[in-house]
Amino acid sequence: MDNYKLTFMDLQGIAEPIRLIFKYSSVPFEDYRIPVDDWLDHKKSYKWERVPLLEWNGKSLSQSVAISRFLGRKFGLIPDDQWEAAKCDEIVGALYDLRNLMEPMFYAKYNGDNETSEKCRGELLSADKVPLILTNLNDLLKEIKTESGNGGDLIFGGSRPYWADFWLAHFTHRFVEFLEEPSLLENCELLKLQKQAVYNLEKISEYISQRASTFI
Numbered sequence: 001m002d003n004y005k006l007t008f009m010d011l012q013g014i015a016e017p018i019r020l021i022f023k024y025s026s027v028p029f030e031d032y033r034i035p036v037d038d039w040l041d042h043k044k045s046y047k048w049e050r051v052p053l054l055e056w057n058g059k060s061l062s063q064s065v066a067i068s069r070f071l072g073r074k075f076g077l078i079p080d081d082q083w084e085a086a087k088c089d090e091i092v093g094a095l096y097d098l099r100n101l102m103e104p105m106f107y108a109k110y111n112g113d114n115e116t117s118e119k120c121r122g123e124l125l126s127a128d129k130v131p132l133i134l135t136n137l138n139d140l141l142k143e144i145k146t147e148s149g150n151g152g153d154l155i156f157g158g159s160r161p162y163w164a165d166f167w168l169a170h171f172t173h174r175f176v177e178f179l180e181e182p183s184l185l186e187n188c189e190l191l192k193l194q195k196q197a198v199y200n201l202e203k204i205s206e207y208i209s210q211r212a213s214t215f216i
């Protein structure tokens with residue numbers, strides 16, 4: 001049997017979509033969490049001095065997107081259709097842009113620097129930053145749904161989620177919550193429906209209902 005260990009800080013962050021992929025697929029893994037305040041004692045022992053890190057049967061893999069795609073392929077969560085698989089990559093790429101944009105605010109808030117955090121928040125809420133990426137993601141979903149012609153609220157409709165569904169549902173929800181600005185999703189109906197469809201999946205709702213809340 002395959003053996004999986006996922007190392008991250010004791011946060012949801014960019015490891016959470018990976019945890020959702022494991023949970024949805026009912027594949028056991030060791031969810032190894034380093035307390036955030038202890039991180040500097042551990043940093044040097046990681047290849048890129050960063051986490052997440054996946055250990056699989058004694059081998060190791062870094063980079064959250066590479067890990068997600070690897071597990072997605074192993075657990076049957078990548079569309080067979082090459083165009084649809086590329087659309088998953090497009091969505092995750094846009095979410096990663098969003099994450100990078102928000103990173104200075106995460107650090108400022110974590111360090112208790114309220115002035116910088118508020119300044120970052122103001123910039124992030126300007127029309128060409130977070131609102132633009134969310135609107136573009138919502139439009140992208142519209143385009144995918146029109147192309148695929150499937151009904152249903154997951155990215156490709158139907159009842160079958162793909163790896164990008166976990167990224168999209170987690171981050172649209174978490175970033176908006178972090179920014180404390182629910183109105184950001186006011187005109188993003190498809191994003192809201194997609195998130196709800198993922199959160200309604202039995203394995204995911206079970207996990208979320210007992211998950212501890214974390215800073216990010």
Ligand SMILES: N[C@@H](CCC(=O)N[C@@H](CS)C(=O)NCC(=O)O)C(=O)O
Nearest residue numbers: 013014043049050051052063064065
């Ligand atoms: N591109 C990497 C980024 C990894 C990354 O930035 N991880 C952060 C946590 S979200 C980290 O380890 N920060 C600790 C540090 O930079 O010391 C990925 O997607 O895995």
